[in-house]
Amino acid sequence: MTSETLVEINDLNFSYGRHAILKGINMTMPRGKVIAIMGGSGCGKTTLLRLIGGAVAPSSGYVKIAGQVVHELSRDELFQMRRKMSMLFQFGALFTDLSVFDNVAFQMREHTNLPESLIRDLVLMKLNAVGLRGAHKLMPAELSGGMARRVALARSIALDPLLIMYDEPFTGLDPISLSVIGNLIRRLTDALGMTSIVVTHDVQESLKIVDYVYFISEGVIAAHGTPTEVRESIAPFVHQFVHGEEDGPVPFHYPAESYASDLRLRSSFA
Amino acid sequence: MPRRIVIGIRGIGHRVIDSVWRLGRASRFFMLMLLKSTTSLRRFNLVIREIYFTGVLSLIIIVVSGLFVGMVLGLQGYETLQKYGSESAVGTLVALSLVRELGPVVAALLFASRAGSAITAEIGLMKATEQLAAMEMMAVDPIARVVAPRFWAGVISMPFLAAMFSTVGIFGGYLVTVVLIGVDEGSFWSQMQNTVDFRYDIVNGVIKTCVFGVAVTAIAVFEGYDAPPTAEGVSGATTRTVVTSSLAILGLDFILTAFMFRGMS
Numbered sequence: 001m002t003s004e005t006l007v008e009i010n011d012l013n014f015s016y017g018r019h020a021i022l023k024g025i026n027m028t029m030p031r032g033k034v035i036a037i038m039g040g041s042g043c044g045k046t047t048l049l050r051l052i053g054g055a056v057a058p059s060s061g062y063v064k065i066a067g068q069v070v071h072e073l074s075r076d077e078l079f080q081m082r083r084k085m086s087m088l089f090q091f092g093a094l095f096t097d098l099s100v101f102d103n104v105a106f107q108m109r110e111h112t113n114l115p116e117s118l119i120r121d122l123v124l125m126k127l128n129a130v131g132l133r134g135a136h137k138l139m140p141a142e143l144s145g146g147m148a149r150r151v152a153l154a155r156s157i158a159l160d161p162l163l164i165m166y167d168e169p170f171t172g173l174d175p176i177s178l179s180v181i182g183n184l185i186r187r188l189t190d191a192l193g194m195t196s197i198v199v200t201h202d203v204q205e206s207l208k209i210v211d212y213v214y215f216i217s218e219g220v221i222a223a224h225g226t227p228t229e230v231r232e233s234i235a236p237f238v239h240q241f242v243h244g245e246e247d248g249p250v251p252f253h254y255p256a257e258s259y260a261s262d263l264r265l266r267s268s269f270a
Numbered sequence: 271m272p273r274r275i276v277i278g279i280r281g282i283g284h285r286v287i288d289s290v291w292r293l294g295r296a297s298r299f300f301m302l303m304l305l306k307s308t309t310s311l312r313r314f315n316l317v318i319r320e321i322y323f324t325g326v327l328s329l330i331i332i333v334v335s336g337l338f339v340g341m342v343l344g345l346q347g348y349e350t351l352q353k354y355g356s357e358s359a360v361g362t363l364v365a366l367s368l369v370r371e372l373g374p375v376v377a378a379l380l381f382a383s384r385a386g387s388a389i390t391a392e393i394g395l396m397k398a399t400e401q402l403a404a405m406e407m408m409a410v411d412p413i414a415r416v417v418a419p420r421f422w423a424g425v426i427s428m429p430f431l432a433a434m435f436s437t438v439g440i441f442g443g444y445l446v447t448v449v450l451i452g453v454d455e456g457s458f459w460s461q462m463q464n465t466v467d468f469r470y471d472i473v474n475g476v477i478k479t480c481v482f483g484v485a486v487t488a489i490a491v492f493e494g495y496d497a498p499p500t501a502e503g504v505s506g507a508t509t510r511t512v513v514t515s516s517l518a519i520l521g522l523d524f525i526l527t528a529f530m531f532r533g534m535s
Contacts (some may be wrong), residue, residue: 053407082409093404096396194314 005047006031006163006195007052014047021047021194023219025061029212031162034189034196036206038218038241045199048216049165052197053087055076065163083111090171092152094140097174100127100151101136107158126154130184130193146177157188163195164188170202178202182209184210203242207231217249299413303421303491306414314418317426324385324420324487327425331384332377334380336368336435340442343367346439349445350533357447358457364443365436369466370474370531373436375523378482381424381431382515384386386490389420390511394504402495417491424490428483429476436475474530480521485516507509 014022021044021160029035037045050056052063054126057071064070065081073081094103104123107115114122127133130150140148156164166185170178186209189196200206207213207227215223215230215238223230223238230238240248256262310317331369347363393416396402440462447453466472490511497507 055403055406079409079411083409085407087404087407089400089404091399093400095404096399102495107410109410110415111487230362 002194004031005029007197008064009048009052010050010061010062010064010085012051013059014044014051014056015059021219022051022058022216023173025216025219025221027214027221027224029195029197031195032189032193032213034186034198034209036198036200036210036213037216038199038201038203038206038213039222039243040201043216045216048166049087049167049175049197052086052165053082082105084161084264085157085158085165086159088149088152088156088159088164088166088169092140092148094143094148094152094155096140098140100132100138100140100143101138103140103151104136104155104158106155110170111159119257122158122208125157127151129188130154131180144177146180148171149173149177149181153184153188153214156190157194160192161194162199165198166200168200169198170200170205178205182206185209203244207242273530288364292496295496299492299495300373300488303413303418303488306411307422309411310415310418310422316415317422320423321391321427324389324423325431328427328431328510329370329382332431332435333379333438335376335380336373336438337442339372339435340364340368340439340444341446343372343439344443344446344451345359347443348451348453355367357453359461360443360447360453361440361458361462364447365440366468366471367438368443369471370437371523371527373432373439373468374475374478374482374517377432378428378479378486378519379516380435381428381483382486382490382519383512385424385427386486386511386515389424390494390497390508391416393420393491394497394499397495397497398501398504400498400499413495417495420502421487421491424487425480425483428486431480432475432479432482474526477530478523478526481526482519485518485522487516488522489515499529 005028005041007027009025009027009029012022013020019233027035030085037048039045047056051058052065052070056071062069062071065085068077068081070078070081085260094100095106101123102125105119108122109120124133124136127136127210130153132147132150132154134225135143135147135151140151143151153221166270169181169185173181182205185196188194198206207230212226213224213230214221217237223235224234225233230242233239233242237249246252295328310368321430343364344360347360347367348357351360351363396412396416402416405412405415444458446457493507493511493514497503
């Protein structure tokens with residue numbers, strides 16, 4: 001990870017009340033790379049994205065994007081920064097009252113004074129990049145899950161951002177759509193020279209397209225490395241996660257009293 | 271037993287604290303919305319679009335209800351007034367009832383159930399499906415872009431809907447009493463013209479509709495924005511919009527009437 005850093009996360013802590021979600025996270029994300037953040041459900045992956053996007057402030061530590069500490073920005077400055085970043089939500093979050101075309105044109109109309117004829121051309125180019133130019137007149141309700149995710153991807157690259165965050169982009173997709181979305185993330189990152197942060201627990205699909213992986217477990221970085229290092233890792237947590245093993249450092253059983261005492265068995269049977 | 275009492279008192283305390291918090295959130299939200307309304311007023315096409323959804327699409331229920339309310343008023347008024355030989359005053363009765371009270375109140379109640387609930391459900395669902403969060407991430411303020419245009423559309427639509435309700439209601443009263451029963455047309459209209467005062471009756475009625483419009487729409491947008499992002503959350507918020515708005519309309523109507531019409535005429 002030697003190229004210029006776009007996102008720097010330093011000793012980041014975050015708690016909901018007394019419940020610590022993230023504990024001392026450190027990451028560096030260079031420009032032009034696809035970074036995956038993996039971990040089980042509820043390990044704090046999405047919270048980390050919200051911290052990077054400035055939706056919540058950390059308890060301590062900081063997230064720095066292009067040299068600016070996110071939680072120290074005023075609301076106006078944060079909005080200025082968000083024009084350079086984008087987020088793809090788990091189920092697309094398309095505006096249901098706007099057509100596919102208007103969804104992709106939304107940011108252009110809100111943030112620029114471009115003439116409508118130019119917006120039309122740009123929108124069709126963005127839609128063409130995700131293979132849905134022909135669907136520009138459809139409403140979001142008429143799209144399949146995979147198509148909605150692709151339109152959301154076209155919308156998120158509308159203003160050519162420096163950084164795109166993907167929150168579980170592979171959830172609920174059929175194998176074809178899954179592969180299409182994965183390849184699009186890789187291709188668009190390379191073509192536009194942006195940085196992509198993919199939060200996912202889809203190991204096999206994401207290892208095909210990412211440059212670097214961070215594993216989060218119980219609020220800390222349990223392991224990190226390139227996809228090859230991750231595949232070959234013998235670290236128990238990484239091995240269990242990558243190979244989807246039922247038991248290991250992440251136990252099958254939720255912590256409980258001993259089985260025998262729960263079943264009120266006498267010690268001779270226990 | 272004492273433990274139950276403690277739990278009961280604690281429950282009441284929680285509810286009171288929650289209500290005060292909610293009231294505080296609602297006030298803060300309302301002030302924020304007013305501050306961020308400049309975008310809506312500058313890009314008035316956003317408000318016009320919402321006027322279509324909240325105002326124009328509410329017209330049918332307003333017109334049909336107004337017609338029937340006016341017809342019933344005509345029938346009941348004629349029934350009572352003819353006992354005293356004053357059936358020619360039925361036009362006055364219909365017009366004053368509608369312009370002062372029924373027009374603003376019933377139109378606002380219908381508006382709350384038709385448009386208020388729709389606004390809450392729409393904003394609540396936008397929140398539940400992360401559309402508002404997506405907008406925030408696109409550096410577009412959802413309060414300025416989604417909430418404020420709907421609020422102003424409701425505030426603008428309400429007086430027109432109430433005016434339409436009263437107008438159609440008076441026509442309904444005319445149909446029943448003059449066309450069907452045969453009350454003298456000249457006295458129906460002339461008594462109405464002589465008795466209904468523009469400043470005292472009509473302007474006060476319009477002021478009421480404006481207050482109701484602000485109350486209903488503010489409740490509707492707040493409930494939608496504050497709804498928990500789940501199916502139960504949105505359905506609960508929609509119900510609360512209708513219930514709270516209806517109570518607010520009736521309570522405000524009493525206060526406004528007490529200030530506007532005390533001891534006069």
